[in-house]
Amino acid sequence: MDKLYLFTDGSVHVQSKVGYGACLVLDENEMDTENLKQRIQTKRFENTSSTRLELQTLLWALSEIEKNDIKVLVYTDSQNIAQLVDRRARLEENNFCSKGGKLLKNADLYKQFYELFDSLNCKIIKVKGHQPTRVKDHIERIFSLVDKASRSALRSKN
Template sequence: MNHIHIFTDGSVNTQSKTGYGAYFAIADLVTPIETLKDAVKVKRFEQTSSTKLELQTLLWALNETYETINLTDAGDMPLVIYTDSQNIMSLPERRARLEHNHFFSSKNKPLNNYELYQEFYRLHARLNCRFIKVAGHSASHQKDEIDKLFSLVDRSSRRALRENR
């Protein structure tokens, strides 16, 4: 069975609350990195934070990827998602508790980003996703092939943020 590998990352300016998310999706992890630089997609997000941006970027990537695969096979096509976001990594295990509490905090206030969490769970229910935590920002000599691929989205989002201040 084929897999789609999705790499996502984001960089945000906390003062302006503007951020850039970056992602790319590939079917073959042995694709030469030089050929993937043009495959990275970058998008600007307004009124965001680092946690929100990581989730916005993932949802954007999942929605675009979902549109490109055969909808009847979407649940069967395994997606492997690479992220450095601890929040995203914890979302699958937090689902039951968040839904049980109707996305409200212990102080009975709606959680920040609850709408994004709900969208995440809707997509997650339709797609066959597995999440892999990437260290991110590792020294070059410590990077394996996955880290090198992840660097493409890391660098792209940071570059977009620098160039568009």
């Protein structure tokens, strides 16, 4: 089974609720190639928050992947996304509602995530974001390019 490596991150301007998501998709043969910066895609999202933006960016990136026999390794620094797989049973059992019965803020995106997650063979891997370069491994260095791209897009286009 072939593997795809998906790196996603987002940056949001809290006051305007505008954010930019960034993603990079690589196959096993491209992990050591140069010029990865040019391959990073960005997308603008409006009326969003940091948590919502991370989900929106991941959903956008996953929806671009063809659903064939591929293992997708998703790298994110989002604690929320990293915990979604473990939270699934409880979220579905409660119909994506809080203990008080109120629909969760991002219930729509959680549902979309689980649908896409089921249609693809995904594994979510949490990376430590914003570390000094000297302690980053190869994956974390690639992730930092995506992180910088989302922040740069927000600064230049907001």
